Amino acid sequence: MIIWSSLSKLEKKTALSRPAMANSQQLKQTVGDIIASVESKGDAAVIDFTRKFDYPDLQSLVLSQENIDTLASSVTAEVAGAIDIAFNNIKAFHDAQLPSDIALTTTPGVNCELRFTPLDAVGLYIPGGSAPLPSTVLMLGVPALVAGCDNKLLCTPPNKQGLIAPEIAYAARKCGIEAIYLCGGAQAIAAMALGTDTIPQVDKIFGPGNSFVTEAKQQVSLRADGAAIDMPAGPSEVLVLADEFADAEFVASDLLSQAEHGPDSQAILVSNSEALIESAKAAVERQLSTLSRADIARPAMENARYILADSIDDAILVSNAYAPEHLIVQIEDARSLLPKIKYAGSIFLGPWSPESAGDYASGTNHVLPTYGYAKNYSSLGLLDFMRRYTIQELSADGMRNLGPAIMALASAEGLDAHEQAVALRMQKLANANDKGDA
């Protein structure tokens, strides 16, 4: 247990430090080579890498519509029903985010508009690995559907049968995803960013992944012929704020929910109650022994931090300094604390709001800024699947009204041609006036 008030400034910083991210020169080089290979050899390179890393017998990168149908219909009724419920909640919450276009007359005769439009083509990346992630399909696919993106494609590595998990096929169908490609890793990111004969180029790539995927997303986002990406990534993390009234078993289960994501997951408990911290620690040990993923959660919990703060206000300051991806507030009248909370990707209020609720089904998006990025990036939302552009239209009167100001500013900046573009128009209007149009 860390006693916050006893720490020096430097010790406080260390207590909240995150693990270094893999960004070695070696990783950059390997990923750069994969991207170059996909760029020069296209599908052949993507197939080669997929055979090497995922499924040796791969014949085609395309998962056929027939296979998708068969897989989707093999999902159990219970899981299909759960996906349906999650889909509906996530859709409702993202429907509510649909923005309104703006039209405004700023000066008589000067009309300005801001319009929102969906991105044309989006690429959704779903990692393979130890468990299928239909929830991530929903978190990426539903906003793409609600935004109205014309082309929604999904890349995910094939499993040992050369297919994908039925739940992923079912969730993808719900979201109207048009195509599923059997590839993962940096090669999938490169294919979506640059396009191959089989895999169309997309405008923006979304989704989580390992260090190769993260590095590849970064590299393609720096290329003008590449793709935009959702947000920078880091290991997942939770910070739980709890007082003496919190249920220690609940607190422990929320810390462990985070820990089971991966050995580099960060779990932090901050409380003003030493008794709560002690009972949460004991509950963690008890629950840990029952988990099937204990071998993943245990090393993560070895890096867990239990911080004792002098007061609830101090505990909130610790959370603000950390800027957690997930912030769980198990304090009496949790909502009343919101005005003091500065940074978090998503906030879970009260005893009945575990992280699992937002991870799966409450309606909020589970793609959130990690690694302190909650200070300057947003949680994923509908707007990330759209772009904004502006329109302006001046009438002759608008030009008469605004022309002199534009000319004065252009002149102050020494930009003659900008000034002349207005002067010529003002002159034409003056000439028209002279001819009796006044």
Next chain:
Amino acid sequence: MIIWSSLSKLEKKTALSRPAMANSQQLKQTVGDIIASVESKGDAAVIDFTRKFDYPDLQSLVLSQENIDTLASSVTAEVAGAIDIAFNNIKAFHDAQLPSDIALTTTPGVNCELRFTPLDAVGLYIPGGSAPLPSTVLMLGVPALVAGCDNKLLCTPPNKQGLIAPEIAYAARKCGIEAIYLCGGAQAIAAMALGTDTIPQVDKIFGPGNSFVTEAKQQVSLRADGAAIDMPAGPSEVLVLADEFADAEFVASDLLSQAEHGPDSQAILVSNSEALIESAKAAVERQLSTLSRADIARPAMENARYILADSIDDAILVSNAYAPEHLIVQIEDARSLLPKIKYAGSIFLGPWSPESAGDYASGTNHVLPTYGYAKNYSSLGLLDFMRRYTIQELSADGMRNLGPAIMALASAEGLDAHEQAVALRMQKLANANDKGDA
């Protein structure tokens, strides 16, 4: 003149190609060294670089409030009035973009919220160079003011007097910018991203610049301890769509407005009228000879492209393929073409809407995606100065209603602890029920 329908697919691509951007290994290294130097030596490094590149006698990085006042009050009444008009229009258009928070009950007892909040600290970069740019101060400063960012600082290189242009001081005052620092280039970007004793660290950096500034913004945006940035940058560009009814002098003046920004500026005219193209070319020659910045505009116009399309619809397809930063539509009933126009940072409709209007005073933002980024990035707006986060709060009923779906999904993903976090809560509710609470 390029006859579009005569070109092969490859020739079309070449006709719309943009100049390669400077991103040599040398540039990366130089900028990386500058950032490392600012990181290790702080203010001393920033002062050294500024003395070397901008003003040898620099004493302090801070432009005193007294100096700002004196400079601001020395602006002529005409220019001050023009800045006031531009400020009011830009403010009105960005005020209209203020988003509304969302609160939604997705399932009975499950409340989800999306909240918008201003970024805390933003760094605005204003280049030095041949002309002061008060308009850019407004385009960055007004949305920061409207968003409500607590800390708005501005970096700009000192001029030959060790000061800044009075117009910049005046515009900065209007926007409530709290501090102005006398530095530019990669060193200014590094200082804002990492912080020094004098210059506070910011959450996000905005603004245009040369290749050093652009590279520095990219490098700091890749660091977890760095800062977010507004958008990727490229040379400025305009595409003018015109028909036979367009005024050739207006068209020429709009092409030249773009060309005078820099020798790498791109100016493209696409028309279905050969006569209009010929008269626009002649008008460009005539107007060019009168411009004070002809030596900048002339090389840019040597790379200008005049494209003859078979029809207005074809001309729009050319524009969509190019995805211009600025799109000027000087075609009869320009507004009716909007549904066909796919990509542009900002669209200027009709004869009385020159690019200068949006550059300075109509109200729209002049920071726009260039280099084809209009396909996947937005024009700068109020939302870029804010971040979004979510909140969820389940009541006991909410947990009862949603718990089974969450558990089914967690189980399908093999995440026991996620399931357990819900199971424990469901159990507690069931126990409470058994005790007569039902």
